[in-house]
Amino acid sequence: MRLLLLFICLLPHLPVLAQESGNTDGEEQKRLVYFTDKNNTPFSLSKPLEFLSPKALQRRSRQNIPLTNRDLPVNPVYVSGLQEAGVRVWYTSRWFNAAVVQCSDAQLQQLESLAYVQRTQTLNRVAGAAGAMQQETEQELVVTSEEAAGWPVLEREDYGLAFHQADMLGADELHMDNYTGAGMTIAVFDAGFPEVPNVSAFSHLFQNNQLQATYDFVQKQESVFGADAHGTAVLSTMAAYVPGTMVGTAFGANYLLLRTEDAATEHNIEEVNWLLAAEFADSAGADVINSSLGYTVFDSPSRSYTYQDLDGNTSIVSKAADFAAAAGMLVVVSAGxxxxxxxxxxxxxxxxxxxxxxxxxDSLGVKALFSSFGPTADGRIKPDVVALGQQAYFILPNGRLAQGNGTSFAGPIMAGFAASLWQAHPFKTNIEMIELLRSSGSNAENPDNSIGYGIPNYSRTITSLPELITGESLYITNPVGREPIILYLGQEWLQQLVEVQVLDGTGKQVYRQSINQPGQEQPLKLQPQDLRNGLYLCRVRSGNRVATLRFIKL
Known part of the structure; x- marks a missing residue:
């Protein structure tokens, strides 16, 4: 089953709405038509706002990722030529330079004779009812720019029964430091999101304009609030905010909800839906993609994959995922x-x-029996990291808390954590974030094909690099041994009196100091020998500017 969830406790069944049957006996099928080039296109890399949002361009600029020919939309003349041949064009793909069409075998032969058609692939999926389709081939992006307001300080009990799945990664500590994913955008690819507008756990997404866009690539419509409830459960592990019941790992983030999966069928068209959703996410400026979907065996006559195909370069969806990463998005996927x-x-x-x-x-950090092993067919270690996926908590479409098993939950719990951690390290690239998560894993010294680099943790990330807040304008020596503790302040922090507090792991103040002298190196009078080994917080305030640094005394 490609929805990477095994079973649900507390309530035995999630509702599944009726969907298309996947019958391939009809005359018209969906096909992927690849074009030969993008020559003479009216689009230009010098005018990227015609096909990418400002946020998408900012993400690329921040990571020094140049635009390439792959970013250009397909040539509209080629699309018109397909339509003139009498076929229905569903979508176009910038990255694959292709179009998804619905046509008969006879029409396909006609298309293959066109000079600008390189090759075709049948996706073995009967098209949906005509009433579910729209005539336009490009969906409009409606993306808001507002960010959520500040959040109250959370206590352990606010996470309810879901505390451990956040605490295992240190997501609760990230939240305490005010890194909730705010300003980050997570695109969630799944099989449907029923009742999301009606569940109180998601009400903040609507109140704070954190739900930025939705699209159903299965039915070609804007609404995603139906079909399979798998997506609602997945979303809750990241976005839920019901203090006292459950708090997700990135409740402050913005979200794109994109349906790519038809849970009733197993066909290659869903890989293409994933590709199209990734391009949508890119255009909308998403920072993180979460996908609790996996593809190996398909219904006949779609082409299934063998283990030898899992080399990162063969399947449609793996190529799409790597293209998404090349555009600067952090792609987080469930292992299986x-x-x-x-x-x-x-x-x-x-x-x-x-x-x-x-x-x-599981809750003890032991690999779940069902969790898939690596390596890839070409010998790379997989999975990369692990999170709680056995008896994980999530919220059902009826608003009730439930438990279930699956890498479907481990993936989004990690994706939310990664988004919040990236907020804390905004100058890192997506690949650097992967390396940071790996290096902070519990098994980083001896990674294997069972749990990869292990369980990442926020507290371990601060032992491997300075804790940067605004570039290099504020950081602290870390970790601390016997050497003096140094706080580095940029000039923007020294415009007013600076107040410094040091708190231990329980939140108790162990030191306080005021700084009002110019200069960038400010020694704290607190001596390392006065501290017990453990994690400490250093809160720095200058006027309205506030930041929390973390260091470990070894």
């Missing part, structure tokens, strides 16, 4: 639930060389 089955290995796109594949562990 085949660890105790005949297949055993990860599924696509977890084999991508630029994606973060997430396996599952």
């Amino acid at each position: 639930n085949e660890g105790n089955k005949n297949w055993r290995y990860i599924s696509a796109p977890a084999d991508g060389d630029s994606v973060l594949a997430v396996g599952a562990v």
Whole structure:
């Protein structure tokens, strides 16, 4: 089953609405038509705002990613030529330079004779009802720019029964430091999101304009609030905010909800839906993609994959995932639930060389039996990291809390954590974030194909690099041994009196100091020998500017 969830406790079944049957006996099928080039296109890399949002360009600029020919939309003349041949064009793909069409075998032969058609691939999926379709081939992006307001300080009890899945990664500590994913955008690819507008756990997404766009690539419509409830459960592990019941790992982030999966069928068209959603996410300026979907075996006559195909360069969806990463997005995917089955290995796109594949562990940090193993077919370690996926908590479409198993939950728990952590390190690239998550893993010294680099943790990330807040304008020596503790302040912090507090792991103040002298190196009078070993917070305030640094005394 490609929805990477095994079963649900507390309520035995999630509702599944009626969907298309996937019958391939009809005359017209969906096909992927690849074009030969993008010659004479009216689009230009010098005018990127015609096909990418400002936020998408900012993400690329921040990571020094240049625009390439792959970013250009397909030539509209070629699309018109397909339509003139009498076929229905569903979508176009910038990255693959292709179009998804609906046509008969006879029409396909006609298309293949066109000079600008390079090749075609049948996706073996009967098109949906005509009433579910629209005539336009490009969907309009409606993206808001507002960011959520500040959040109250959370206590342990606010996370309810879901505390451990956040605490295992240190997501609760990130939230305490005011890194909730605010300003980051997470695109969630799944099989449907029923009742999201009606569940109180998601009400803040609507009140704060954090839900920035929705699109259903299965039915070609804007609404995604139907079909399979898998997506609602997945979303809750990141976005839920019901203090006292459950708090997700990135409740302050913005979200794009994109339906790519038809849970009733197993066909290659869903890989293409994933590709189209990734391009949508790119255009809308998403920072993180979360996908709790995996692809190996399809219904006949679609082409299934063998283990040898899991080399990161063969499947449609793995190539799409790597293209998404090349555009600067952090692609977080579930590893798969085949660890105790005949297949055993990860599924696509977890084999991508630029994606973060997430396996599952239980509450004790022990690998879940169902969590898929690596390596990839070309010998790379997978999964990359792991998170709680056995008896994880999530919210059902009826608003109730439930538990279930699957890398479907481990993936989004990690994606939310990664988004919040990226907020704390805004100058890192997506690939640097993957390396940071790996290096802070509990198994980083000896990664394997069972749990990869292990369980990342926020507290471990601060032992490997200075804690940067605004470029290099504020950081503290870290970790601390016997050497003096130095606080580095940029000039913007020294315009007013600076107040410094040091708190221990319980929140107790152990030191306080005022700084009002110019200069960038400010020694704290607190001596390392006065501190016990452990984690400390250093809160710095200058007028309205406030930041929290973290250091470890070894």
